[in-house]
Amino acid sequence: FTFVTLAEVLEARGGPLLEEEVWSLLLGTAESLVDISYKGPNNMCNIISPTSLLLSATGTLAFKNCGLSDEVSTFTAPEMLQGRASSTKPMLVYSLGMTLYWSVDFHLPQNQPVQLSDHLNSLLLSMCEDLAHRRVNLNSILEACESQHKASILLSPAKVIRQLVEEVFHDSVSPVTCSMLLSRSNISLSAGVCAYVLIYTRKSK
Template sequence: MSSTFVTLAEVLEARGGPLLEEEIWSLLLGAAECLMDVSYKNNMCSIISPTSLLLSATGTLAFKNCGLSDEVSAFAAPEMLQDRAGSTKPATDRQMLVYSLGMTLYWSVDFQLPQNQPVQLSDHLNSILLSMCEDLAHRRVNLTSILEACESQHKASNLLPPTKVVRQLVEEVFHESVDGSLPDSNIPLSGRSQMIRERLHSEY
């Protein structure tokens, strides 16, 4: 584990349970802001997954570039899986990352929940995550709309800023690593994320 960054997967493993709704709102806002910034610089990663979303001790988020492997393919947008060799436009890339981010955050609220137990999300947040995970890219919510929804929610509910939430999540991992062993970063992603895909489709 890096002394500066931890992955979202390590955060969840240290906690041993899912993220809370207010934490998801903050991560969604922080990640959307980061993606907007990165996309303007044309330096985007290709897939976001729990092992490639990085949280820093200073409260920032970053994305580690990861190729399309079997483990992360369940977080990849359907159009990426269908056109592995094809080149896409920046706007299309952004919509693929919206899908990946939605799947990753849904995985985070579903982490280690029994299969028959519903995730604990408000209808508002659930509908945003569902619209991020639409199979058809043109039906997905875009980054600008995600940002607006998150900013509105933060003001209405007086939520903590993303930097503070990220720092708290990172501190949980470091606290856990001092008390015991480091979190196991080899959490199986593919099987669980496939179950989430099925659960998402059952919501429609």
């Protein structure tokens, strides 16, 4: 697989994600997190950020494990920053919400408001509640995304991911390959396999 990060996609574009792209990414990541949660908490990362959310040219998603640092503190759940983390899923909901807010605000002029519908804005806000028990859960996010996709006839997550990755290639930014990421980050290897959590493999029909 060849991956690019969400941050690299937006750098290549020079602007934010569109609302329909956010809905598709949110659906894809929510499906992924629900799927992987069934495999146990040991398979889940704790923080999602623009530099750890990986998109592939085949339309799949992966997460790069990243530890707590100043670079990702903005996207880290308050309970994790305060050392009182209990459940992984609410922390990931917070991280994902903050990451998507960052993506719709990317390079916008200060006097230009974020272009989001009330529906999506309120959903993202509910993902970013400071108190974990007040955050919307993954299943509710999934239901909201699925109903939005049916109502608006949006593109599948896989198609949107492929389109976003193509933008990076067309902009001639070097794609992030497995070996490149390994050389510049602390990703552990298991039996010589790149230690990504590859969690979204549904193909569009």
